[in-house]
Amino acid sequence: MAEAELTYEEMRKKRLEENKKRMEELNLKNLSQALNSRTPKSSPAKPRSIRKWVELTAVRRSSRVADKPKPDYKDVPIEPLERLGRSHSRGHSRRDLCNRVYASAEERAYATERAEHIESTLESEYPSFVKPMLQSHVTGGFWLGFPLHFCKKNLPQHDVTVTLVDEEGEEFATKYLGEKNGLSAGWRGFSIDHNLVDGDALVFQMVAPTKFKVYIIRAYGSEDTRGGGEDNEQEDDKGADVEPEPEPEPDVQNRRSKRIRARK
Numbered sequence: 001m002a003e004a005e006l007t008y009e010e011m012r013k014k015r016l017e018e019n020k021k022r023m024e025e026l027n028l029k030n031l032s033q034a035l036n037s038r039t040p041k042s043s044p045a046k047p048r049s050i051r052k053w054v055e056l057t058a059v060r061r062s063s064r065v066a067d068k069p070k071p072d073y074k075d076v077p078i079e080p081l082e083r084l085g086r087s088h089s090r091g092h093s094r095r096d097l098c099n100r101v102y103a104s105a106e107e108r109a110y111a112t113e114r115a116e117h118i119e120s121t122l123e124s125e126y127p128s129f130v131k132p133m134l135q136s137h138v139t140g141g142f143w144l145g146f147p148l149h150f151c152k153k154n155l156p157q158h159d160v161t162v163t164l165v166d167e168e169g170e171e172f173a174t175k176y177l178g179e180k181n182g183l184s185a186g187w188r189g190f191s192i193d194h195n196l197v198d199g200d201a202l203v204f205q206m207v208a209p210t211k212f213k214v215y216i217i218r219a220y221g222s223e224d225t226r227g228g229g230e231d232n233e234q235e236d237d238k239g240a241d242v243e244p245e246p247e248p249e250p251d252v253q254n255r256r257s258k259r260i261r262a263r264k
Helices: 002-026 028-037 105-121 148-154 187-193 228-241 250-263
Strands: 128-132 160-165 171-177 201-208 211-217
Touching: 105 128, 105 201, 105 211, 171 187
Parallel strands: 160 211
Antiparallel strands: 128 201, 160 171, 201 211
């Protein structure tokens, strides 16, 4: 064991001596000392650049709009548009949905019956139809659909401007949609200006290819004319024929009162 340890120690010492010789040959010891002795040079500080204030504008990514002026995103108040039409117009403010008028079946049927009677008196050379008003026609949606058979026979299949003429002769321009067979833009103004409500009935008479004469039959306020007017007239006639009885003289009144007392 002692001999083995000696041989190992000798080999280790021999290896260390060989390493020293190699380091001396390569001059590694002097190089490491020279590197440690050098002082690091301080790098010059970079000058701090001052940031320029840039306005916040939309960056134009496309070259097609590069030559156009920059957009202005400031809020500009918009003045309300004035309605063109009647000078005595009541305005096109939204109707209060709480104050909707709902027609009864009797009132609706009465207005429709009167409208059909008026239609029967019109000239037959001009096509016409009756349209009872619903809530969707006069409140909220303001969309008026025409009868399909009437549209296919008398109106074009494309969009066109249709003029409505009321009983006073005033004209209202509306937009007829050929694919949907009804009036859209402009019908709201006509409905509000004429105070149309649920239950009213309208007679549309086509007096020109894109022009209608409109007759309005009210469902409300017509109770005085429903048969009651004839009864009132009959009562007035009876009242006119019957002469009032002359008032009895004072003596006659006294005699009658005495007879009544005697009977008692």
